[in-house]
Amino acid sequence: MSTDTASGGGFSDTETMTVREAIRQALREELERDEDVFVMGEDVGRFGGVLGVTGDLVEQFGEERVRDTPISEAGFTGASVGAAATGTRPVVEIMFSDFIGVCSEQILNQMAKNRYMFGGKTEMPVTIRTTEGGGMGAASQHSGTIHTWFAHLPGIMAVAPGTAHAAKGLTKAAIRSNDPVIVFENKQIYEQEGEVPVSEDYTIPLGTASVEREGDDVTVVATQRMVGESLGLADELEGETSVEVIDLQSLYPMDTDTLLKSVEKTGRLVVADESPLSYGTHAEVVARVQEEGFFSLDAPIQRVGVADTHIPFSPVLEEEILPHAEDVRAAIDRVV
């Protein structure tokens, strides 16, 4: 698998936009490109999505293609499976990833297993977009980071953009994929700006990571919000420690080769992901790197994440729980 670079793999024409705008541009382009694509979810139409991602799409595409659903995650997620199996390409928004609990049957047993169980005779071109993460004082039922569950579930691909260009490229690739893909968007980075290729052809192949900043002393493999935090930290440490920052982008499949190549150069690895630390996304990165790259390592691998807790409401408590740049810095200090 090839590595996609920060510049977007040869797409030089870029515009500055937020992660939110990048996702909306991806949706707009795919709705324009393919009549079979439609968007559905709670309040995605007139209201523009509860976190404003779908925005004005309904004005351009109408209520058939950007459709508001009743509040019934099992109903419409299940409908997306039936619709995908019969020739459309639904893009479903689940307001907060915590609500996936309500419809996990349809993902777990229908969406993920349909193709395999039927001997490869169906396709399942469905995309789920959902929001993750704390930082909004939304308390534990609206702040969870659950992507490990679905990256772990065979039959589902899981991606999680850390930058605006990743947000656009991954969303488009998910919609074009004939496999079920869940896009985990961290709600704290919707306002984060970046350079985004404006080409309609721009996608990021599923299963590719991106080296966002090159460095020699330590590799930080980060996801979502932790990508930005780590890039900021790398700037701060310039002249002191040379930090390579990789946006993992695709949780499953995972671009192990890019990780190994980086660790071969730096000899040190920190994994930063805003999810509970036990049995998680971190563990998968660690396992892959040590299985194949053990002899490149000069120090134990370090993990930065959430300490197996829920996300509390009070800002003081929430701040305590969520990982930040200083946690990445502490991890780097332990190994460099």
Place this chain on the structure above:
Amino acid sequence: MVSIDIETEDGQREILRRMLTIRAFDTKAGELFADGELPGFVHLYIGEEAVGVGAISALEEQDYITSTHRGHGHCISKGLDTYQMMAELYGKRDGYCNGKGGSMHIADVDAGMLGANGIVGAGPPLATGAALTADYKGEDKVALAFFGDGAVAQGQVHEGINLAATWDLPAIFVVENNHFGEATPMEQQHNVEHLSATAEAYDIPGFTVDGMDVTAVYEAVKEARERASSGEGPTFIEADTYRYEGHFEGDHQPYRTEEDIELWKDRDAIETFKNRLVEAGAITQEEFEEMRDEIEAEIDDAAERAKEADYPDPSEAYEDMFNATVPEINDFAARMRADGGER
């Protein structure tokens, strides 16, 4: 062939043939299972033939159905091949799912059969989705979901129906009320006498029909299909029926008596319909027996061939996960093998 005209003698004989095929297939499946020939679970449809055949015969060929863990009858009604079904029951490569699905997951999407299902209540949202595709693409296709009386207690059934009703989708919801969810009687699972009463909550038509009368089921679904395809939205149909066999083979059935079963067998759908046709002169008793013997021989042959058919190669276990190529699957598989493949 799926759609048939019940008004014609040919149509009537075809309906009889389908009901007999289901009975022969499931009788055979029960025997094979009892003999330890078949792996996994099989849930027999015997006694309920009029529901699957009546409903699907009223659909058009291009229509979709979703099914349940008790799906053989729906597959046969939808015109699926009994040899490929048997092969799937045996876990053979010739099966509809190349041996990956088994009895509870037989599917043939090209034929509009969107899958039997091991999850009680999962089908209605899927049918709603298929109806959504039809509506979205402006195709004259209807999606019909079969589900049991037990499934009506599942939340996702209601979400699926509500969505279809709200969006006026071309869907039909058919409850096969065979009076038991595994071992628990319907009365202990629901507070309504007739499950069709639930239709009221969605403001869609709801009927209870005699599920032992293939004509009654056919006519109700025919009407529902017309309503669906003319944009008037879904219909909820409860078919009152009964399963003669246990929930699974070896079920000692403490929840009912032999007399209960006999009462329903007195109203056997195949027997009743055949007698009606004999009286009307559409078929003779001899022709009926000939037809039955022929079907039984076909099923025996299908089972025999399925037994002899090849199993899939073990390496096929790693196939069909994704449309895309995902290198980890092969990498991990190689590593797990005793001879330790290299990455």
